[in-house]
Amino acid sequence: MSSERRTTDADRGLRVLGIEGTAWAASAAVYDTDASDSDAVFIETDAYQPESGGIHPREAAEHMSDAIPEVVETALAAADxxxxxxxxxxxxxxxxxxxxxxxxxxxxxxxxDVPLVGVNHMVAHLEIGRQQSGFDSPVCLNASGANAHVLGYRNGRYRVLGETMDTGVGNAIDKFTRHVGWSHPGGPKVEEAARDGEYTELPYVVKGMDFSFSGIMSAAKDAYDGRRNGGDGATVEDVCFSLQENVFAMLTEVAERALSLTGSDELVLGGGVGQNARLREMLREMCDQRGAEFYAPDPRFLRDNAGMIAVLGAEMVRAGDTIAVEESAVDPNFRPDQVDVSWRGDDESVAVWRDDGSEVKGAEATVEIGDQRVTKRRLPKSYRHPDLDARLRRDRTVLEARLTSEARRHGVPTPVVYDVDPREGVLVFERVGEADLREELTPERVRDVARHLAAIHAAGFVHGDPTTRNVRVGRRSAPPQGGADSERRSSEQGERTYLIDFGLGYNTDDAEDYAMDLHVFDQSLAGTADDAAALRREFEDAYAEVGDSAVLERLREVEGRGRYQ
Structure with missing residues (x-):
């Protein structure tokens, strides 16, 4: 990268022209760092509107060719x-x-005769909110047409903590609206129809901090078709209402899981789907309930726009992060975690460890820690629809009790379950460990986790959320029953590594599901470890020693399935 740039007048800041055109929005903007907040960014946008269906790449490119010169001319005319x-x-x-x-x-x-700056579109969505909010190092949720990511900054890059494993959230909604016969974009039409709808049950898929939309979209189409064909399906209003409730609750839940994993108390929203009032309401309620701060930019900075490109471009120019013309080829698969974040300090981090004391507020529950016992209460989540919330709290409480005990029977160190109340969402466990793994990461402890996961996979079930927050480390007590392979000692004399929080687990014999367990743990290392790459190698080597090689092969496929691999 080149750091050369034309010298500006000493008594003024920067004036940057931004140009956006990743899909549908031909947009140009001018950002003046010296202007007042209300006048700092001028944006001119000409959006592509397909006559039918979704975005057609050839038509969109033709629109860009026609519209970019015009929006640039307008933006330059507005530049002072x-x-x-x-x-x-x-x-x-x-x-x-x-x-x-x-x-x-x-x-x-x-x-x-000015410097050129190549901006990652997704990072621009995140940075505009971070800069406007004034937050230090927030968790960032991006909810846009082609993407859905949860990210946090650590060690010079934005780390993907969770993401969609199939399609972007906006595209998923658009697939349903095209099925109904509505024109692009579908999001605003779903939001409008949902105002007259009632809740009907649809799938809800969260895997650690990853999520999937394909199943819920298929179910939504089936529900709509059933009613249209004279069967027992739901009205389009009911389907739209339920789509919003489930899809946005999934995004809100994974955002809360990221806050819990990292210890952050700041959340920023980015992306065009963030214009939906219900999504913003859910995120705000979740943050209020856990004592965190939430920020969503003005809608003109949520949808695709050149303003965010110009604002981040100015930060990159200040950091000397410009690019030579001959090195400026575009990258359709440019992931946010590939960007060297030159404009932020290496000492900044989304991961902040706090002493929780005797009461810990996790993503799903409040945990009261006694001398010998731990009481876990899955309290109602006000952001979720009551029917959905009751179902998730009940089902996850039952699963956690059953799978915690089942893992223990297969030799995996877990706490003893003393009591369970599914109706109230309350579990009472033996107290185990002295710290979360995220605070005491070592190669041997990571290897222990791999062995434990291999053991439960061999027994036919998954953990569902094996992050560094859901592993406890500490002194050994009496050994659990059986399972010698999973009982190999840590290098630290007299210690044990425990798996906890099986609420997202389930029985399965699918290597894909086992691979997702490994993927979730890998992502949690990226968000909490300074030496994530080395620890990841230790983790996979240990799994290979005792687990099924087909699972590691499938892990490579899962990693390639994230957006823009």
Whole structure:
């Protein structure tokens, strides 16, 4: 990367032209760092509107070719002075659209004789909220058309803590609305129809901090078709209402899980789906309930826009993070965790360890810690629909009690279950360990986790959420029953590594599900460990020693299934 840039007047800041065109929005903006907040960013956007169905890449690229010159001309006319740099969305996105924008940006930078800045579109969505909120290092939830990520900054990059394993949240909703016969974009139409709907049960899929939308979309189509064909299906209003309740509750839950894992008490929302009032309401309620702060940018900065490109471009110019024209090829698969975040300090981190004392507030429950026993209460989540909330609290309480005991029978160190009340969502456990693994990470403890997961997979079930927060480490007590392979001692004399919190677990014989367990643990290492890559190798090597090699092979497939791999 090049750090050369034209010298600006000493008595003023930067004025950056931003150009956005990853999919549907042909947009240009000028950001003036010296202007007041209300006047700092001028945005001009011409959105592509397909006549039918979703976005057609060729048509979208043709729209970019026609619209980009016009929006750029309008933005430049609004600029109060000379432009100091040109920033453009380098990816991810549709290749034909990105190439059109990249060509325009290079030509402008050369014509104006100013530096060129290649911006990651997803990071721009996150950074605009972080900068406007004033938060230090928040968890960031991106909910957009082609993506859904939960990220946190650590060790110079945004780390993916969780993401969709199939389709983006906006695209998933659009698939349903196309099935109904509604035009693009579908999100606002679902939001409108949901106002007259009632709740009907649909699938709810959260795997650690990852999630999947394909099952719920298929079920939504089936429910709609059943009613349309004279059967027992639901009205389109009921389906839209339930889609919002389940999909947005899934996003809110994984955001809360990320807050719990990292110890952060700040959450920022980004992405076009964030314009939905119900999603923002859920996230705000969740944060209020756990004592965290929440920020959502103004809607013009949530949807795809060049303003966020210009704002991040200015930060990158200040950091000397510009790019030579010959190195500025676009990247349709440009992931946010590939970006070297040059404009933030290496000492900043989303992971903040706090002394929770005798009461711990996790993602799902409040845990009261006594001398010998731990009482876990799954309290109602006000952001979730009452029917959905009651179902999840009851089912997860039952599963946690059963699978915790089953793991113990197979030789995996877990707490003894003393009491369970499914109706109230209360469990009483033996107190185990002295700290969470996230605070006491060592290679041998990570290897222990791999052996424990291999043992429960061999027994035919998954943990569901094996993060570094759901593993306890501490002194040994009496050994559990059986399972010699999983009882190999840690290098620290007299210690044991315990698995806890099996509430997302379930019985399965599918290698895909076992691989998801490994994937969830890998992601939690990325968000909490300084040496995540080395620990990940230790983890996978240990699993290979005692587990099924087919699971590790499937893990490679799962990793490639995340968005923009």
């Amino acid at each position: 002075g000379e432009i100091d740099a040109v920033a453009f969305s380098r990816g991810p996105g549709l290749g034909p659209c990105l190439r059109t924008v990249g060509t325009a940006a290079r030509a402008l930078a050369q014509t104006l």
